[in-house]
Amino acid sequence: MNRVEVITSRQNSLVKLVRGLGSRRAREAEGVFVIEGPKVIKEALVSGVSPEKIIVSQRALEHRAAAELVNGADLHAEVIMVSDEVMEYMSETETPPGLLGLVRMPEAGLAGLSALKTGPRALLVIIDGVQDPGNVGTVIRAADAFGADAVVTTGGCADIYNGKVLRAAMGSVFHLPVVRDAEPAELQEFLKDRGITVAATSPGENAISLSEARLAWPLAVVFGSEARGVSPEFREAAGILVRIPMPGRAESLNVAVAAGITLYEACRQRGCT
Template sequence: MRRHINSITSLQNEKVKAMAGLLDKKHRDRNGKFIVEGVHLVQEALLAGAQVDTVVFDAERGMPKELEALLQEAKCELVEASPAVMAKCTGTDTPPPIFGVVAKFERDASSLFMDNSLVVVLDGVRDPGNVGTIIRSADAAGADAVVLGRGCVDLYNPKTVRSTMGSLFHLPIVEAELATLLPEAKSRGIRLVGTSLQASSTCYSYDWRRSSWLLLGNESNGLSSESLQMVEENVIIPMRGGSESLNVAMAGTVLLYEAMRQRHYAEH
């Protein structure tokens, strides 16, 4: 049986105004929803069992073939819209053929404290591309969770969501107050690890097989003074060439992959 599909062409439609509003954080916070753009992200949201309220596709381009079967079974509202509506409700210069409206996640912080946990903690990381890349790397390297502390870019910012390439649906991402969370982690025997150019240990000599939380700080200023005081061990990423440093997303990826190597690929 063919799904019922609503049609919207006017930019003055109230539903269009509400969806376009989700490009702004205040409306995302007020409504508890966010936008996912493109075939891949809509597919990831549906496959992950996220609460997808509405899926909107470009009436001129038609429903993407890759999603026909999934959307036939999905319980979300289906809408075909004019190209102008697609452009108004999405954040890219070239509007995608499809987007979805998804409810924000409710994630339990208890997932952070599993045995031998490997968690990435972001402290004031502002660039959506960096945050999205770190989430993607954490997913790829098998980390247990990602924590976004105060001062980080909004997880549901459209640029952040796009940069995760769907990984935000694969592992817990917790927004938390680090001043409360980090002492609790220490009290549970979790090692808090930072990076420093003055560190005596390299990322290859640190034992990532034990419960470790990797703290990554702001692109310009590094970790806040409060987080620095909580760090128990600093490591340095060795560099043989002339580069002065790596950006935070690249550094996080290198460290996560060394942790994965030790945990899953080290010789016994």
């Protein structure tokens, strides 16, 4: 770390930029998003995603994880030091980890999937209109955990670069392709062209119990919001509707919980060990 000047003013242009990136509109305009903490920044680096800038607080450098990351040979970002007060002002968390990274956003839409090799055992996860950022991030994390090849979000979903999404995903956005804001019609055409079976979760009586369903591969599993479910477009396009058997008294499951259960079963049928 070569730079010794410490930014102490909230009026600094970089500080204003980072503060503003809490807004989706600002992220889209700048083409940049913020990641926080040594763990998530390290996950980005390991996955081949290099932040353009690393911002570190004075207090954070007292901790080994932050100091090693900032001084690591594999870090090629510009490193900038700020006061602890400025870091608290920029951070979205109540207890800032003291380390921020600015990362360039990849292209939105299905262009991000164009290079994906969808082989005969491919598994894609589609998040359809889920607005809660914690749920979106947790579904991405579940997709990563159960070996999905990619995640796609449709319009109306929480932005995958929202801070709450990134914190819930715990670095999983860097482990597999995550395509944001795909148009449903374009996405359905993409799936059809590649012979990918669409399975949609549904509580309806015409849905097959997940424990009895035989999933066809390659496969895309669609998860909708708890309130509205999967959109009619995807229900109509689905080759199979599946429901999670619930012998208890709860009327429904949180979408992130439902995704974890469903993707575990998909992973099991795929032959994961």
